[in-house]
Structure formats: C-alpha cells, structure tokens
Amino acid sequence: MKIKCLCCNDTIESKSTHNLVSCKCNNCYIDGGQDYLHFGGNDFNKILIIFDDDTEILASDEEEYKNKYEEWEINRIKELAKNESFNN
Ligand SMILES: [Zn+2]
Numbered sequence: 001m002k003i004k005c006l007c008c009n010d011t012i013e014s015k016s017t018h019n020l021v022s023c024k025c026n027n028c029y030i031d032g033g034q035d036y037l038h039f040g041g042n043d044f045n046k047i048l049i050i051f052d053d054d055t056e057i058l059a060s061d062e063e064e065y066k067n068k069y070e071e072w073e074i075n076r077i078k079e080l081a082k083n084e085s086f087n088n
Pocket of ligand 1: 005006007008009010023024025026027028
C-alpha cells in the first residue's frame with residue numbers, strides 16, 4: 001500500500017513495520033510496512049491512498065477507504081490461509 005501526496009506529487013511506501021516515510025513537503029507520512037496501513041498528515045484532502053490493486057481513494061473520504069481497507073484485510077487473511085493449507 002502506498003500514499004500519494006497531492007501537494008508535492010510524491011508517492012511514498014513503507015517497507016517495514018517501523019519504517020516511517022514522509023513525502024518531500026512533509027504534508028504526510030506512512031508507516032506500518034505491508035502488514036497494516038498507518039498514515040497521517042496535515043491535510044487529508046491532499047493525501048491519496050493507493051491500494052495494492054491500484055484503487056485510489058482520498059484520505060478525507062474516510063468511509064470509502066475504511067471499506068476498501070476492510071476488503072484488503074479480508075483478502076490478505078484469505079491469502080495467508082491459502083498459503084497455510086498449501087504448506088500442509
Ligand atoms: Zn508532499
């Protein structure tokens with residue numbers, strides 16, 4: 001998961017749980033790596049969340065991105081379960 005700052009057009013991605021990355025203009029930051037989404041910033045109207053399937057949702061659109069995030073989380077758990085049964 002990535003976020004894009006609409007102030008400076010910087011797209012940033014956290015590589016690991018404690019890898020906090022800020023955009024060029026410091027309007028926003030992301031961390032949490034691949035396991036969960038954690039981001040913040042000054043102006044949520046200027047933060048675009050980019051999901052793994054290239055869906056882009058504005059951070060200020062809280063309801064929409066929470067729905068999408070839930071979907072992403074369910075898919076992730078499904079994938080983990082798939083790998084689990086594959087290994088057994
Ligand atoms: Zn920025």
